[in-house]
Amino acid sequence: VDSLQFFSASRLVIVAGKGGVGKTTVTAVLARAAADAGLRVLVVDVEGKAGLAGLLSSDSEPILGYEDRVLVDGLGPRGAGSVIGRSIAADHALGDYLDEHGFSRISRRLANSGILDVVSTAAPGIEDILVLGKIKQIERSGVADLIIVDGPAAGHAITFLQSASGLLDAVKVGPIETQAREVLSMLGDPQRCQVMLVALPEETPVNELIETSYALEDRIGVALTPVVINGIYPPGPPAGRATGDLAAAAEFRAARCELQDTQLQRLAGELPLPQIRLPFVFTAGLHVNDVVELAAAFTAEIGRLE
Amino acid sequence: MNGDLGPLIGEARIVVCCGSGGVGKTTTAAVLALQAAQSGRRAVVVTIDPARRLADAMGLAELTNHPAPVPLTASGELWAMMLDTSQTFDELVRRHAADDTQVERIFANRFYRNISGALSGTQEYMAAEKLYELHHDPRFDLVVIDTPPTRNALDFLDAPGRLTRFLDHRLYRILMAPTRFGMKVVNVAAQAVLKTISRVVGGEVIADVIAFFQAFDGMEAGFRERATAVMALLRDPSTRYLIVASPRHDTVSEATFFADKLADNGVNVAAVVINRLHPRFGEGTSAEAQHSAGSAKSAAQRALWENLAELRLVAERESEAIHPLLERAGDAVVASVPLQPSDIHDLAGLTHLSRYLFD
Numbered sequence: 126v127d128s129l130q131f132f133s134a135s136r137l138v139i140v141a142g143k144g145g146v147g148k149t150t151v152t153a154v155l156a157r158a159a160a161d162a163g164l165r166v167l168v169v170d171v172e173g174k175a176g177l178a179g180l181l182s183s184d185s186e187p188i189l190g191y192e193d194r195v196l197v198d199g200l201g202p203r204g205a206g207s208v209i210g211r212s213i214a215a216d217h218a219l220g221d222y223l224d225e226h227g228f229s230r231i232s233r234r235l236a237n238s239g240i241l242d243v244v245s246t247a248a249p250g251i252e253d254i255l256v257l258g259k260i261k262q263i264e265r266s267g268v269a270d271l272i273i274v275d276g277p278a279a280g281h282a283i284t285f286l287q288s289a290s291g292l293l294d295a296v297k298v299g300p301i302e303t304q305a306r307e308v309l310s311m312l313g314d315p316q317r318c319q320v321m322l323v324a325l326p327e328e329t330p331v332n333e334l335i336e337t338s339y340a341l342e343d344r345i346g347v348a349l350t351p352v353v354i355n356g357i358y359p360p361g362p363p364a365g366r367a368t369g370d371l372a373a374a375a376e377f378r379a380a381r382c383e384l385q386d387t388q389l390q391r392l393a394g395e396l397p398l399p400q401i402r403l404p405f406v407f408t409a410g411l412h413v414n415d416v417v418e419l420a421a422a423f424t425a426e427i428g429r430l431e
Numbered sequence: 432m433n434g435d436l437g438p439l440i441g442e443a444r445i446v447v448c449c450g451s452g453g454v455g456k457t458t459t460a461a462v463l464a465l466q467a468a469q470s471g472r473r474a475v476v477v478t479i480d481p482a483r484r485l486a487d488a489m490g491l492a493e494l495t496n497h498p499a500p501v502p503l504t505a506s507g508e509l510w511a512m513m514l515d516t517s518q519t520f521d522e523l524v525r526r527h528a529a530d531d532t533q534v535e536r537i538f539a540n541r542f543y544r545n546i547s548g549a550l551s552g553t554q555e556y557m558a559a560e561k562l563y564e565l566h567h568d569p570r571f572d573l574v575v576i577d578t579p580p581t582r583n584a585l586d587f588l589d590a591p592g593r594l595t596r597f598l599d600h601r602l603y604r605i606l607m608a609p610t611r612f613g614m615k616v617v618n619v620a621a622q623a624v625l626k627t628i629s630r631v632v633g634g635e636v637i638a639d640v641i642a643f644f645q646a647f648d649g650m651e652a653g654f655r656e657r658a659t660a661v662m663a664l665l666r667d668p669s670t671r672y673l674i675v676a677s678p679r680h681d682t683v684s685e686a687t688f689f690a691d692k693l694a695d696n697g698v699n700v701a702a703v704v705i706n707r708l709h710p711r712f713g714e715g716t717s718a719e720a721q722h723s724a725g726s727a728k729s730a731a732q733r734a735l736w737e738n739l740a741e742l743r744l745v746a747e748r749e750s751e752a753i754h755p756l757l758e759r760a761g762d763a764v765v766a767s768v769p770l771q772p773s774d775i776h777d778l779a780g781l782t783h784l785s786r787y788l789f790d
Contacts, residue, residue, distance in 0.1 A: 145453045145679065226631070251632065299633040328774045362734035370713035374739040377710060384772060407741040409748050410680075 126430040132159040132271055135319040137264050137311070138350065139274045141282035141341075142323035143333055147355040147403075150411060150419070151323045152275040153180035154403065157420035158427075159271050160197055160206040167269035168196070170212040171256055177275055178210050183413045185210070191217045206270065215252035218259040226300055250288030251301065257288065258304045261311050264318075276320075283337065286312060286320070286345045315348035323353045324392075326385040331392050338396055351399035351430060354389065358382050358405050401426040432705070432757075434764035435790040436673075439702050440467040440474075443671040445566060445664070446575045446701075449587065449689055450675035451682045455706040455768075458775050458784070459675050460577040461489065461511075465778065466785045467573050468507035474573040475510040475565055479558065486513065488777040498565070503778070510571065519557040520546065527653035533646060542643040554579045555590035556658075563661045588665055588696060591658035671701035674763075676756055678708055678749035687759045703760045704788065705753055705767040709745050717743035 140152045156166045170177050175187040181196040189212040199207030264272055277285050289309040296302045311317050320341055324334035334352060341347050361378030364371075393400065403422060406415050440446065440463055448460045457478050464476035475498045478491075486492060489501050489511045496515035503509055521538065528534045537543050546553060558578060565574045578587045629637050664670060672693055676686040690700045717740045724736035757765060768787045775781060 143453060144451060145677070145681070223627070223631075296632050296636060299629075299631055301632045361738045362731065365731060365735075367735050370715075371735045371739055373710075374712045374742045375735055377712070377742060378738050380772065407744050409744065409751070 126427050128158070128424050128427045129162045129164075131427045131430070132162050132164055134350070135316055135348070136270070137260065137272045137274070137318040138321050139276045139282075139286070139318065140321045140323060141276040141286075141337070143330060146323050146325050146330055148323050149174075149176045149275050150180060150416070151321070151353050151355060151403070152273050153177060153416045154419045154423050155321065156181060156208045156271075156273050157197070157416050158423045159273075160199070160208050161420060161424065163204070163206050164270040165199065165206040165268075166208045167193075167263065167272045168208060168210045169260065169263075169272060169274045170210070171214070171274060171277055173212055173214055180411060180413065180416050181208055181210065188212070209269065213256050213259050215255050218255040219252075221259065222255055222304075250284070250292040253285045253288035254292055254301065254305050254308060257285075257308045257312075261308055264311065282320075283340050283344070286341065286347060290345070312345060312347045319348045319350045321350040321353060323355055325356050326354050326388045326392075328388060331388045334392065335396050338398065349398060351401050352392075352396070353401045353403060354392070355403045356405045357389075357402050358385060399430050401430075432765055432767045433787075434702070434766045436463065436702055436704075436764060436766055436788045437466075437470075437790060439671055439673070439764060440472070440573065440575075441470070442669075443701070444573060444669040445562060445667075445671065446573070447562075447578060447587070447665075447670065447672050448576065448675055449578050449672060449686075451685045454675050454677040454682050455704075456675045457577045458485065458781070459673070459704050459706065459768075459788075460575045461485065462781045462784045462788060463673075464511070464573070464575040465503075465507075465509055465781050466789055467575070468503065468509035469505055471507070472573045473508045473510075473571050474575060475512065475568075475571045477558070477561055477565065477574065477576040478511065478513050479554070479577050479579050480513075485776055488780075496561075498568075498570075501778075514554075514558055514561055516554045516557045517544075519561055520553070523557075523560060523654070523657070524650070527650045527657070529649060533650075536646040537643070540639060540643045540646060542639040543646075553590075555587045556593065559587065559590055559661045559665060560657075563657075563664050566664060588692070588698075591661045591665075666696065666698060670698075672698060673702045673704060674700055674756075675704045675706060676753070677706050678753045680752045683752050683756045686756050690756075690759050700760065700763045702764040702766070703756060705756070705765070707770045708767050709742070709749055709770055711746045712739055712742055715743070717741075717747055 138155065140148050140155065142148045142151075152168055156168045160166045168177060168181070170189045173188060178185040178189050178194070178196060179187050185194065185196055189210045191212060191214070193209045193211050195207060196210045197205075197208035199205060260272065260274060263269070276282050289305045289312065292305045293302065293309070296305065322334055322338060322341075324330040338349060338352070342349060358378065358381055360382050362375055364375035364379070367375060389400070389402075401423060403419055403426075406419065408415055446460075446463060448456045448463075450456050457480070460476050460478060464474040467474040476489075478486075491499070491511055491513055495512060496518040498510035498512040501509040501511050524537050525534055528537070555578070558576060562574060562576050565571055674686045674689060676682045686703070693700060720736050720740035720743055724733050724740060727733035727736055766788045768784055771784075775784065
């Protein structure tokens with residue numbers, strides 16, 4: 126597959142997976158790879174967590190704000206694209222939403238009064254809809270060629286994406302209902318939105334990846350990109366006639382690679398989606414240059430896809 | 432790092448296992464309860480979301496909100512249950528309601544049905560509520576509980592207070608004011624708030640909320656009293672907190688954050704368990720192995736040294752990651768469990784892990 130074609134497949138990619146699988150890393154890697162292919166990229170954090178900005182820019186504040194921030198400079202029309210970062214939190218999105226719908230007089234006070242807690246209990250998913258609605262608005266505006274959302278952690282990805290259809294059960298009228306319908310139509314259109322699932326090559330993460338994939342396709346009807354398997358140990362050297370620590374380390378590596386291969390094969394057998402495999406990076410801490418290398422590995426993996 | 436958790440499970444009446452998702456909290460809780468049972472205590476373990484095969488192994492295939500005995504081959508009395516948030520909430524409503532009519536009105540309300548799934552903190556509160564119930568159940572003398580994987584670990588300690596604050600919320604008072612005082616006078620600000628919400632989400636959502644609070648009327652006092660008792664139990668000296676972490680910066684920073692918050696609440700961490708630790712190969716450092724790789728005589732030798740350097744780096748990175756937690760642990764017992772070749776799905780697997788936590 127041509128990389129430009131791959132990155133242009135949909136305007137929005139939501140990266141999802143359990144906590145600890147490297148979702149934020151994959152978001153940064155995908156952003157970097159797409160920018161390297163010439164796209165203008167926007168990365169969005171929806172949880173206010175640190176990490177994403179630092180993987181793309183070494184001199185950025187760790188936590189992204191509600192305003193756009195340039196993380197990677199572009200090189201003009203023919204070179205690499207830029208990467209912009211921002212966060213979208215439900216209370217901010219609510220403030221914007223109320224402003225845009227003519228509620229400005231009391232909207233700020235309302236958003237600050239904690240009332241979202243009560244309303245979101247009355248109509249669950251409303252916070253997620255506000256966030257997804259804001260993302261949809263950005264997607265429609267065309268400010269970026271590719272928007273990558275570092276999705277919510279844990280099992281929340283399904284709830285997050287299901288919020289639109291869930292909300293339509295509870296809310297039959299009003300602007301939120303319109304918003305939910307528009308989000309639903311975006312999620313159901315593979316040319317506008319796709320979900321990239323991330324997992325580690327281990328037993329439980331692979332099981333969860335398989336379950337989540339089917340749940341997302343069946344229940345939400347959202348299109349899935351190839352799955353990303355993160356943190357793959359490259360094969361180690363044969364122990365041969367080595368002794369002591371060298372032998373123990375080589376045997377450990379071999380055992381680990383064998384377990385990993387078992388899980389990758391099981392995944393291939395149980396989930397008919399192509400796999401993009403990213404190597405484990407042996408480093409004391411992941412930095413911008415590691416992300417650049419992983420982005421190159423990512424692009425190479427795309428080249429191997431059929 | 433090889434502390435013995437034996438005294439902890441011998442003395443405590445309650446052990447609360449905290450930590451981020453995916454660090455092995457459920458498994459750790461199960462190991463503690465199994466060991467306690469085998470050493471003569473009547474232990475019950477409450478899990479939130481066990482892996483299916485572990486649930487099977489513990490006889491929890493039939494998901495139930497009430498403790499069921501786990502068949503053990505050795506002696507001991509172990510019970511296990513899986514928390515069902517909405518069932519626990521239903522039971523709480525039944526306990527505090529004036530009569531069946533009130534119960535039915537609440538159960539029929541759509542807003543109420545959403546509370547258990549959607550109101551943040553409900554799952555934590557129900558875990559605490561269940562803890563209180565089991566603590567007073569004469570069948571058990573030790574309760575081991577696995578907490579929900581919250582983003583903010585403090586939610587668990589704070590959960591009973593959150594619900595009462597929710598009931599005290601301005602909107603609630605606004606909504607209840609007319610019925611309480613028999614007047615239809617809602618102040619201007621309240622009307623504006625209600626009107627705005629109705630315009631955004633439609634009137635029926637508001638109608639559900641109002642109906643819920645009206646149905647709930649009279650029960651707040653009972654709820655508040657119970658929440659106070661649950662909060663006191665969470666701070667009782669016989670309730671011990673165990674923090675579970677994996678050797679990664681993010682789970683460690685969540686763990687140290689939680690330890691700090693516990694300390695703010697006058698509670699100490701009794702034990703720390705670090706799961707999935709990579710082995711250390713020899714005494715040397717990664718840099719030394721890398722240096723030896725540079726002067727290796729053959730490509731095969733170089734590859735072997737490089738592999739050693741890489742695996743040592745992983746171990747070094749893990750020690751560095753857990754360092755702040757060890758510093759923070761103070762007098763707490765610290766135990767670690769090495770990375771296992773496969774997931775734990777049976778009692779034999781739990782027994783195998785217990786060797787790392789107990790002498």
